[in-house]
Amino acid sequence: MxxxxxxxxxxxxxxxxxxxxxxxxxxxxxxxxxxxxxxxxxxxxxxxxxxxxxxxxxxxxxxxxxxxxxxxxxxxxxxxxxxxxxxxxxxxxxxxxxxxxxxxxxxxxxxxxxxxxxxxxxxxxxxxxxxxxxxxxxxxxxxxxxxxxxxxxxxxxxxxxxxxxxxxxNVYGPRQDAGGEGGVVAIFLDRILKGEAPVIFGDGEQTRDFIYxxxxxxxxxxxxxxxxxxxxxxxTGQAATVNRLSALIAQLWGRDVKPEYRPPRPGDIKDSRLxxxxxxxxxxxxxxxxxxxxxxxxxxxxxx
Structure with missing residues (x-):
């Protein structure tokens, strides 16, 4: 084809x-x-x-x-x-x-x-x-x-x-951009690998449906x-909090890194699951x- x-x-x-x-x-x-x-x-x-x-x-x-x-x-x-x-x-x-x-x-x-x-x-x-x-x-x-x-x-x-x-x-996986305003998974992976704190906007209890x-x-x-x-x-039909995402990446990378919290951003929603x-x-x-x-x-x- x-x-x-x-x-x-x-x-x-x-x-x-x-x-x-x-x-x-x-x-x-x-x-x-x-x-x-x-x-x-x-x-x-x-x-x-x-x-x-x-x-x-x-x-x-x-x-x-x-x-x-x-x-x-x-x-x-x-x-x-x-x-x-x-x-x-x-x-x-x-x-x-x-x-x-x-x-x-x-x-x-x-x-x-x-x-x-x-x-x-x-x-x-x-x-x-x-x-x-x-x-x-x-x-x-x-x-x-x-x-x-x-x-x-x-x-x-x-x-x-x-x-x-x-x-x-929320799609994630290899080749995702970790720079600028890239996908949250890619940004977290990159920062935690470097030993830097992942930045979470809001309290981190917002949920997303992350699909590979x-x-x-x-x-x-x-x-x-x-x-x-x-x-x-x-x-996936499943929801995960941003806090859980950050902790899971840190665990899988074998890094002891705590997130940095900042105020919520305009346009972001609290919960999403499709x-x-x-x-x-x-x-x-x-x-x-x-x-x-x-x-x-x-x-x-x-x-x-």
Whole structure:
């Protein structure tokens, strides 16, 4: 199969590229390398370096490659950055999906598998959060991710371009960025390994649903074949406090490091846990890693 991964040099995207290449697909990657790295791509691919905001660049790449399925991972994925720079967030996440969908339409692509986020749910009214939970947007990031879902629906109605939306919980694993506002697991791993205190915003009793990247990859591959026109959560369905996360990483690293606590950040929520039962039924997918197993494997591959 001919497939394309936008953001394929990034954290999640590069793991999707690995899985597609290993099963024998002809893979192309579109990435601007603003956060991704060429070193993350471990297999031969057709690589296009450019900006998802540039319609000519996106169209040229997609029309040339003619992928049957596009895995759209390219995004501005930092909630805090979206609050500080909402226009930039919208340009990447909304204009970017429009450019991609127009290109997919012109090239005759069959389907887009789209990486959305639990951020669209805002503050949960109930736990676990299923796909029918009311949307409550707290940041530009949540707005842009949810808006893109609507564009996918419209393009399916107008042009027959199929899609599956995957709303990710908190993804972690090897190749995740530990710099700046990167994923909390990566930041904690990096700081604790260096003997530095992990920084926790709030009291640390806030909960998150941490899902290992290989489980996210498996859900994406399943969604390429199933779940047309549907929105599904990709999660473990289990919650862990940030305090527990910090302590577990310190234990697995064999470090005696205590966290540093700071005031809560705007846009952060107290608790999050997603119901993954719909993905289980439709995609025939279940996560294979619990938090301890995922962290252990992440550490084994941390600098490789």
């Amino acid at each position: 001919r497939v394309m991964v936008t953001g394929g040099a990034g954290f999640i995207g590069s793991h999707i590229v690995d899985a597609l290449a290993l099963r024998g697909d002809q893979v192309s990657v579109l990435d601007d390398l603003s956060t991704g790295r060429l070193g993350n791509i471990k297999h031969p691919v057709n690589f296009y370096r450019g900006d998802i905001r540039d319609p000519e660049f996106v169209t040229d790449a997609v029309v040339k490659e003619k992928p049957g399925v596009i895995f759209h991972q390219a995004a501005q994925a930092d909630v805090q950055r979206s609050i500080k720079s909402p226009a930039l967030d919208a340009q990447i996440n909304i204009t970017g999906i429009i450019n991609l969908l127009e290109s997919a339409r012109l090239s005759g692509a069959a389907k887009v598998v789209y990486a959305s986020s639990a951020a669209v749910y805002g503050i949960p009214r109930r736990l676990p959060v299923d796909e029918n939970h009311p949307v409550s947007l707290l940041s530009g990031y949540g707005i842009s991710k949810y808006t893109a879902e609507h564009y996918l629906s419209v393009y399916r109605s107008l042009y027959g371009l199929d899609y599956t939306v995957l709303r990710y919980a 990247v290989k489980d996210v990859v498996a859900a994406n591959l399943a969604a390429a074949e199933r779940g047309g026109g549907m929105v599904m959560n990709v999660s 119901d993954n039962s719909l993905a289980g039924r439709i995609l025939e997918w279940i996560p294979g890693y619990d938090l301890r197993a995922g962290l252990r494997e992440t550490m084994e591959l941390w600098n490789k």
